[in-house]
Amino acid sequence: MCPTIRALERTDDMKIDELIKSIQDKFGSKVLKVYKHNDKRAYVDIYPKDIVEFTKYIFKDMGLRFNIASAVDDFDGLEILYHFADDLTGYVISVRTILKDKFDPHIDTITSVTRSAWWIEREIRELFGIEFDGNSDLRGLLLPDDWPKGVYPLRKNFVVPKRDSRKA
Amino acid sequence: MSHNAHIPIGPYHPLQEEPEFYKLVVEGENVVDVDVRIGYNHRGIEKISESKSFDQSIFIVERICGICSSSHPIACVQALEDLAGLEVPERALYIRTITQELERLHSHMLWLGLAGHFIGYNTVFMWGWKYREPICDIMETVTGNRQNYAMMKTGGVRRDIEKEHIPYILTRLDEFSRQLDMLKGAILDDPVLHARLKGVGVLTKDAAIDYSALGPTARASGVDIDVRRDHPYAAYDRVKWNVITQSTGDVFAKTVVRILEMEESAGIIRQCLDEMPNGPIDSNPKDIPPGEGIGQVEAPRGECFHYIRSDGTNSPLRHKIRAPTYMNFPTFRETVIGETVSDATIILAAIDPCYCCTERMLIVDSKDKELMGVQELIRLSQEKTAKLKAKMGIK
Amino acid sequence: MGLKEKILSKSIYVFHVSSGSCNNCDIEIIDCLTPRYDLERFGIVLVGSIRHADAMLCTGSANRLCIPIIKRLYEQMPQPGFVIAWGACGSSRGLFKDSYNTGQPLDEIIPVDAYIPGCPPKPEAVIAALGKLKRKMLAKKELSR
Numbered sequence: 001m002c003p004t005i006r007a008l009e010r011t012d013d014m015k016i017d018e019l020i021k022s023i024q025d026k027f028g029s030k031v032l033k034v035y036k037h038n039d040k041r042a043y044v045d046i047y048p049k050d051i052v053e054f055t056k057y058i059f060k061d062m063g064l065r066f067n068i069a070s071a072v073d074d075f076d077g078l079e080i081l082y083h084f085a086d087d088l089t090g091y092v093i094s095v096r097t098i099l100k101d102k103f104d105p106h107i108d109t110i111t112s113v114t115r116s117a118w119w120i121e122r123e124i125r126e127l128f129g130i131e132f133d134g135n136s137d138l139r140g141l142l143l144p145d146d147w148p149k150g151v152y153p154l155r156k157n158f159v160v161p162k163r164d165s166r167k168a
Numbered sequence: 169m170s171h172n173a174h175i176p177i178g179p180y181h182p183l184q185e186e187p188e189f190y191k192l193v194v195e196g197e198n199v200v201d202v203d204v205r206i207g208y209n210h211r212g213i214e215k216i217s218e219s220k221s222f223d224q225s226i227f228i229v230e231r232i233c234g235i236c237s238s239s240h241p242i243a244c245v246q247a248l249e250d251l252a253g254l255e256v257p258e259r260a261l262y263i264r265t266i267t268q269e270l271e272r273l274h275s276h277m278l279w280l281g282l283a284g285h286f287i288g289y290n291t292v293f294m295w296g297w298k299y300r301e302p303i304c305d306i307m308e309t310v311t312g313n314r315q316n317y318a319m320m321k322t323g324g325v326r327r328d329i330e331k332e333h334i335p336y337i338l339t340r341l342d343e344f345s346r347q348l349d350m351l352k353g354a355i356l357d358d359p360v361l362h363a364r365l366k367g368v369g370v371l372t373k374d375a376a377i378d379y380s381a382l383g384p385t386a387r388a389s390g391v392d393i394d395v396r397r398d399h400p401y402a403a404y405d406r407v408k409w410n411v412i413t414q415s416t417g418d419v420f421a422k423t424v425v426r427i428l429e430m431e432e433s434a435g436i437i438r439q440c441l442d443e444m445p446n447g448p449i450d451s452n453p454k455d456i457p458p459g460e461g462i463g464q465v466e467a468p469r470g471e472c473f474h475y476i477r478s479d480g481t482n483s484p485l486r487h488k489i490r491a492p493t494y495m496n497f498p499t500f501r502e503t504v505i506g507e508t509v510s511d512a513t514i515i516l517a518a519i520d521p522c523y524c525c526t527e528r529m530l531i532v533d534s535k536d537k538e539l540m541g542v543q544e545l546i547r548l549s550q551e552k553t554a555k556l557k558a559k560m561g562i563k
Numbered sequence: 564m565g566l567k568e569k570i571l572s573k574s575i576y577v578f579h580v581s582s583g584s585c586n587n588c589d590i591e592i593i594d595c596l597t598p599r600y601d602l603e604r605f606g607i608v609l610v611g612s613i614r615h616a617d618a619m620l621c622t623g624s625a626n627r628l629c630i631p632i633i634k635r636l637y638e639q640m641p642q643p644g645f646v647i648a649w650g651a652c653g654s655s656r657g658l659f660k661d662s663y664n665t666g667q668p669l670d671e672i673i674p675v676d677a678y679i680p681g682c683p684p685k686p687e688a689v690i691a692a693l694g695k696l697k698r699k700m701l702a703k704k705e706l707s708r
Contacts, residue, residue: 040399041250041462065393066380068495070475070488083462083475087398092462116380116495142210143664144628153215153663160215160663208628209583212662219661228658231682234587278590297597315587315683543611 016042016091019062023093026057040091043081048097048107051082055095055110058084064093069120071128073156074098078105078130099130109135127154197508202501217487222248222322222456222478225487229474230316233491235275238267239467240489241320243474246401248322251461251478254453258403260324262444265403267311267319268465269433269440273344274303275468276426276433279520280351283423286513287364288550292355299347302340309333324450334441345434352427360557365420369503369515372417379499382492383470384425385519389417395466407439419518426520456482469493469520493521510548566643574606578616578640582633583665584623587683588650592620600686605693613639621669622649624656630666637673645676647692654678 020042024031030053033045046054058064067083077100084093099105109132110117121132122141129152132138140147152158193201213232217225229240242264249256281296304314310329311317319325329337355361371381376389386393394411396404412428414421458480465472470492477486496519504515581589595602596609610616613636625633637646648669651657659665669675679692 037459037461038250038253043460065377067471067473068475068488068490070486072477072486074485081475083473085399085464085471087393090399092399092464094462114380115378115498118498119494140207142207144207153212158663160212160219160661162661208626209585209623210626210628210664211583211624211659212664213659216659216662231585231587231658234585234590234683237587294598297594298599301599314685315591 012088014089016040016089016093019086019089019091019093020044022062023054023057027054030054041094042091043094043096045096045098048080048099051095051097052108052110052113055082055113058093058095059114062086063088066114066116067092069117069124071124071130071154073128073154076100078102078128080107080124080130082110105130106133107131108133111135126152128152129155192504192509192512194509197510199504199507199509199512202504204497204501206497214487214489217484219483221482222484225484226320226322227318229489230318232489234315235271235278236467236469236472236491237316238264238271238319239465239472240474240491241317242268242402243463243465243472244476244487245320245322246463246465247461247474247476248456248463249461250463251459251476252322252453252456254323255451256324257448257451258445259328259447260449260451261403261406262440263325263329263449264320265407266329266437266440267307267317267325268402269436270303270307270310272433272468273430273437274300274307276430277303277348279426279468279517280355280423283514283517286517286546286549287361288553292351295347295351299344299351302344306337306340309336321450322456323453324448326450328449329441329444337441338438341434341437345431348427348430348434352431355427356424359560360553360562361423362420363556363560364553365423365514366416366418368419368511369507369518370416370418371499371503373415375499375502376417379502380495381470381499382495383466383468383520384422384429385470385496385499387411387413388421388425390415395464395471399464401465403440404436407436407443409436409439419514422518467492470496493519497521509545510552513545513549574608575617576608576610576615577618577620578610578613578636579620580622580633580636582621582623582629583626583659584650584652588622588652591683591686591689592622592649595686595689600690602690602693607693614641616640617644619644619646619673620649621646621653621675624652624659624662624665625667625669625672627664627666630672633669633672646673647677647679648675649679650684651680651682654680657682 016036016039020034020036023044024034030046030050031044032047035043037043059066064084064086067085069080069082072079072081077098079096079098082095084095086093097107099107107130109121111121112134118137119141121135122138124130125132125138126140126143192199213228217228220228226241226244229244230237232240277296277300281293284290284292284296307317308314310333311319311327319327371385371389373390376386376391381389381391382393390413392411392413397411409432412425412432414424456478458478460475460477463474472492473490475488476484479485500516500519504512507515579589579592594600613619619637619640621633623629648654652659653669655668656665677692677696679689681688
């Protein structure tokens with residue numbers, strides 16, 4: 001059984017549809033789209049401005065574990081997926097937000113809800129250039145200090161030239 | 169990302185004179201703050217993966233971490249199988265389980281040796297690494313290599329376990345189990361270790377949940393999570409085994425969890441070898457359609473998580489890799505503040521991170537004046553054990 | 564026989580440098596010193612400071628953050644000393660050559676005396692390499708007499 005310090009309304013024989021329905025009932029039209037990939041995976045689309053509310057509900061009230069956030073550079077904009085794992089039932093619910101402004105993308109930090117997002121927000125800012133408003137510690141995590149500003153390695157417009165293995 | 173390549177390498181520090189890696193701020197004997205700087209292992213694996221085909225990505229993720237050499241590939245192929253809805257033959261599932269558990273055995277034994285060195289029990293260090301060798305030999309028999317196994321492919325495994333090898337595997341496993349029993353008795357009953365490790369570096373259950381701690385770090389604090397049971401994969405739902413938890417959350421609890429997990433792993437391997445059905449090992453998938461998939465695996469340190477998005481071409485559009493130490497590292501800050509300097513190395517070791525990182529620890533006092541480096545820290549830790557022994561009247 | 568060759572025929576003190584490796588090679592190095600392969604019976608010992616070392620053992624594809632450190636360590640190594648590039652990453656950056664965070668190959672940063680290929684090289688390969696190196700150095704000694 002997965003213990004939790006928060007209110008728990010789930011049991012281990014719940015279906016993923018029931019979890020999604022509880023999110024839809026709570027947030028109504030703020031849930032833009034739900035895509036159920038299979039019995040274990042679901043993707044919920046929301047507006048970026050609602051992310052803190054959704055995280056509070058899914059992490060604190062429903063008691064799912066925050067897995068990680070992954071950012072993707074796609075045609076529509078910069079997508080961030082927040083993955084939450086349910087250790088009681090074996091499902092992963094991923095909350096997707098799309099930041100349409102690629103030049104100056106901003107989103108609220110979720111570190112007020114869970115400290116486990118501290119490092120991943122630093123990493124995403126460094127590698128994608130997304131600003132997390134409200135996070136006071138957004139120093140670089142991985143890249144050298146002399147890495148040029150404004151150059152984000154994981155964006156699609158950053159291309160690493162193929163090198164000959166004997167030359168730099 | 170390659171910084172997720174946190175593997176223990178040992179107490180012989182590689183880079184001693186360099187910018188601070190871990191900066192522990194101390195007042196007197198106690199640690200009041202800690203700052204961490206990583207990035208020395210960052211190799212840009214996620215970006216490299218975007219320029220390789222799906223089959224090639226599996227070989228790259230193997231080299232994220234030397235110890236999780238079968239965890240990351242399994243997570244990667246599971247993400248692809250989730251994406252494409254592929255079925256994996258039964259025999260392949262059992263072979264994946266066996267490889268995974270063998271890796272857990274040699275990782276935990278390696279950790280035991282290193283933790284022994286940090287405390288000053290150099291015999292435990294030498295014996296732990298020596299008794300790890302039967303597992304490396306089994307790996308060589310099964311996969312062809314001691315470390316990077318290259319066993320996994322989308323839809324199955326690349327090599328089979330021959331019937332002729334099974335008696336050899338069982339003999340070496342029995343050899344390992346006998347030596348594990350001996351080490352277990354020596355370590356868990358030692359009064360000096362009880363005095364040295366109990367109550368040190370306590371991670372509370374609430375903090376473990378808030379930081380989303382994983383693996384033995386979380387299980388030692390009473391958080392009952394294990395990907396093998398909660399998100400079943402491979403053959404874990406077909407064999408009988410137990411999840412080991414402790415409730416105190418200190419370094420001793422983490423040691424107990426790892427030792428007992430080794431016993432469970434040996435049991436799982438024996439069951440798998442016994443019950444493995446005959447049949448194909450590969451389902452020969454043809455194409456990966458556009459979509460997204462997630463793979464989760466219980467590595468020796470916790471949960472490995474891979475997210476792959478495909479756009480229909482032969483390369484991933486995005487390959488997000490998250491290794492377990494990424495979530496466990498921040499708990500170090502939580503557990504070391506308030507403890508003494510001589511316990512800093514063993515508290516860090518208890519999370520089982522990459523030991524490259526431990527080697528770059530540096531102490532400064534509150535006025536930012538550098539006081540000592542990691543060699544002195546290890547020596548302090550070993551001296552504390554010697555003093556305890558003298559106090560307890562044990563030679 | 565030069566001083567460098569004379570050192571090699573005695574026991575070598577080795578300092579291990581890891582510059583962005585996956586740590587497989589680092590584990591194999593320590594495996595070499597544990598009871599099964601036991602390089603200490605040849606007199607080879609890992610030391611804690613570069614200033615006590617005869618040889619610098621480099622693993623890992625040199626990461627941008629690590630390049631100045633490797634250069635500084637090489638300058639601090641007392642001469643004559645030599646450099647061994649360990650593994651595929653040390654020899655030519657291995658499969659990380661196309662990464663944005665990898666710089667030049669190791670032998671363009673510091674002069675390398677020996678390469679041990681493999682991913683990771685097995686401990687038997689390391690013992691064979693040391694034997695080969697010693698024979699090469701002693702052969703040079705014969706020619707120079």
